[in-house]
Amino acid sequence: MSAPEPRDAGGVSSSVAFALKNQRPKLSFTGCSRITDYEILGKLGEGTFGEVHRAKSKKTGAVVALKKIIMHNEKDGFPITALREIKLLKLLSHKNVLQLEDMAVEHPVRATDKRKRPIMYMVTPYMDHDLSGLLDNPNVHFTEPQIKCYMLQLLEGLRYLHTNHILHRDMKAANLLINNKGILQIADFGLARHYEGDVPRPGRGGGEARRDYTSLVVTRWYRPPELLLNLRRYTTSIDLWGVGCVFGEMLVGKPVLAGESDVNQLEIIFDLCGTPTEDTMPGWRGLPGAEGLQPRPRPGNLAQRFREYGSGAISLLKELLKLDWRTRINAIDALQHPYFRNAPFPAHPGDIPTFEDSHELDRRKFQDRRAALPPAPKGGEVGRGALEGGTGHNAGFHNADGYGSRNGLNGSRYPRSRPSGPPDERVPAWHRERGLPPRPPPPVDHSNGWDAASDHTDSYRDRDRAPRPRPVGGSRPDVDTYIPAYNAHDRDASHPRRDERRRRDDWDDTRRHDWDRRRVDYEDRSRASRTRSRSRSPIRDRDRDRDRERDVYRR
Ligand SMILES: Nc1ncnc2c1ncn2[C@@H]1O[C@H](COP(=O)(O)OP(=O)(O)OP(=O)(O)O)[C@@H](O)[C@H]1O
Numbered sequence: 001m002s003a004p005e006p007r008d009a010g011g012v013s014s015s016v017a018f019a020l021k022n023q024r025p026k027l028s029f030t031g032c033s034r035i036t037d038y039e040i041l042g043k044l045g046e047g048t049f050g051e052v053h054r055a056k057s058k059k060t061g062a063v064v065a066l067k068k069i070i071m072h073n074e075k076d077g078f079p080i081t082a083l084r085e086i087k088l089l090k091l092l093s094h095k096n097v098l099q100l101e102d103m104a105v106e107h108p109v110r111a112t113d114k115r116k117r118p119i120m121y122m123v124t125p126y127m128d129h130d131l132s133g134l135l136d137n138p139n140v141h142f143t144e145p146q147i148k149c150y151m152l153q154l155l156e157g158l159r160y161l162h163t164n165h166i167l168h169r170d171m172k173a174a175n176l177l178i179n180n181k182g183i184l185q186i187a188d189f190g191l192a193r194h195y196e197g198d199v200p201r202p203g204r205g206g207g208e209a210r211r212d213y214t215s216l217v218v219t220r221w222y223r224p225p226e227l228l229l230n231l232r233r234y235t236t237s238i239d240l241w242g243v244g245c246v247f248g249e250m251l252v253g254k255p256v257l258a259g260e261s262d263v264n265q266l267e268i269i270f271d272l273c274g275t276p277t278e279d280t281m282p283g284w285r286g287l288p289g290a291e292g293l294q295p296r297p298r299p300g301n302l303a304q305r306f307r308e309y310g311s312g313a314i315s316l317l318k319e320l321l322k323l324d325w326r327t328r329i330n331a332i333d334a335l336q337h338p339y340f341r342n343a344p345f346p347a348h349p350g351d352i353p354t355f356e357d358s359h360e361l362d363r364r365k366f367q368d369r370r371a372a373l374p375p376a377p378k379g380g381e382v383g384r385g386a387l388e389g390g391t392g393h394n395a396g397f398h399n400a401d402g403y404g405s406r407n408g409l410n411g412s413r414y415p416r417s418r419p420s421g422p423p424d425e426r427v428p429a430w431h432r433e434r435g436l437p438p439r440p441p442p443p444v445d446h447s448n449g450w451d452a453a454s455d456h457t458d459s460y461r462d463r464d465r466a467p468r469p470r471p472v473g474g475s476r477p478d479v480d481t482y483i484p485a486y487n488a489h490d491r492d493a494s495h496p497r498r499d500e501r502r503r504r505d506d507w508d509d510t511r512r513h514d515w516d517r518r519r520v521d522y523e524d525r526s527r528a529s530r531t532r533s534r535s536r537s538p539i540r541d542r543d544r545d546r547d548r549e550r551d552v553y554r555r
Helices: 015-021 080-091 131-136 144-163 237-252 262-273 307-320 331-335 360-371 385-390 488-494 507-534 538-554
Strands: 032-034 038-046 051-057 063-069 102-106 119-125 176-178 184-186
Touching: 038 063, 038 360, 080 119, 131 176, 131 237, 131 360, 144 176, 144 184, 144 237, 144 331, 237 307, 237 331, 307 331
Parallel strands: 032 102
Antiparallel strands: 038 051, 051 063, 063 119, 102 119, 176 184
16 A cells, blocks of 8 residues: 655644545455464563564464553453554554554453453564664674664654654664564554644754643653653654664664663763753753753763764764754654765665564573673773773773673674674673663553543553553652662562563462552652652652652543
């Protein structure tokens, strides 16, 4: 099916108009199959509201991914987020957007099943990798033409979404799927929604929004400064910030803005992009989250940190990671950026080599592989040479951040500095991933249906109801969308990595676990509120207001 026609830039289209205009041909969507039509081959991922399995269609032989939609509470019925995702995916048709092909139903077995309702699965084509898993795979080394090829596809997919009034709102490496034909597709539309503002136009950045949306979207490491400062009238440019983060991540091999809390996230953004001023981020002082903020002035070190990737990459990165959301580059203009027209030229998808399957869930496998590496002697890392650490390729980029590189040549996964041999196998195990804070959970979304006047006021997203640690937003400025460590020693226990999370079906244990956490959380909050009443500060006040607001949403 051809892509939907771009909309009149000035027109506001309703979701109904959008749906009518973009109906996919009926034949492109099979309908509803039975789970027994598929042979389950293994688990691929574990998202917030469901597990993802690899499976084979018994009818067609096609390998697919089945995303199980978990109903955390049968009484609540089918999760609104899943409905929204299904509704959107059924409409969308673009080579760089994951296509929903079928829904499969698994009816409870009367004799053995306690549950009364069927389980639904979304069926999409199987993609060999997600970008996060691929970057974690120590055997994978991206070249610059490959990065350019993925970036172009990502921007094409995003241009399609934005031109059709859709905000993705959860742009991140784990939501970008890649297959062994070199095709990249944007996935996970659980937070996506219809956008009522003007569609982006060449040279006009993200334009202006027409109404408020919830600012509690986008996983923290990929969340733009305006959302961290609680702008609600945001635009398509929030997704472009995420593209900037993903671009940086592909260049250096690890997340570039891995904040440990929302406040810390802002701090590291300011380190990279400079402290906002009325020139670089007009109106930032008036944003609700800026009240009481006194960030230390600094110019930003983006050019320094990315200097080894060349002026083209730096220039595009600066455009994508612009503090001013109004002038941040849009997907149409980014596709025209000189970075893509200068050598080395973007690879063709078909020319990209194939890799072993790499998904987020494979991280543990890759870590085990890394752990088997010999440790490097102090002061000179195995096989990297004395220069690599401080004055070589990665000079100035997180050398001292303790995180190390996630993948290989550190700043540079390009083969240019290591013409031969398997470079990454020689990077010491502790130089990878170490120190990266646990991956942040996806954002809390309290939004309602996509047509409502405001998405602040109604149902919280079903993700929140999952029996898993929830954002606490309690007493400290640093905990709003992060699962806090109540004690330093149990941080890991309180926030298991995605790949260590227990199965969602372990209801009883998980609920008990969750209850215990809430109890600790309650004690933690009460303690902090006592402290707060003794010493008040504007930042604390701001956070208290934020928390109060969230509690309202939770109701
Ligand atoms: N079609 C697919 N092919 C291969 N792997 C997939 C596919 N769809 C999803 N996955 C894997 O499952 C993971 C989770 O999928 P997805 O992001 O859609 O679920 P989610 O519940 O919305 O997750 P999250 O909590 O991260 O938002 C992906 O990161 C990816 O590794």
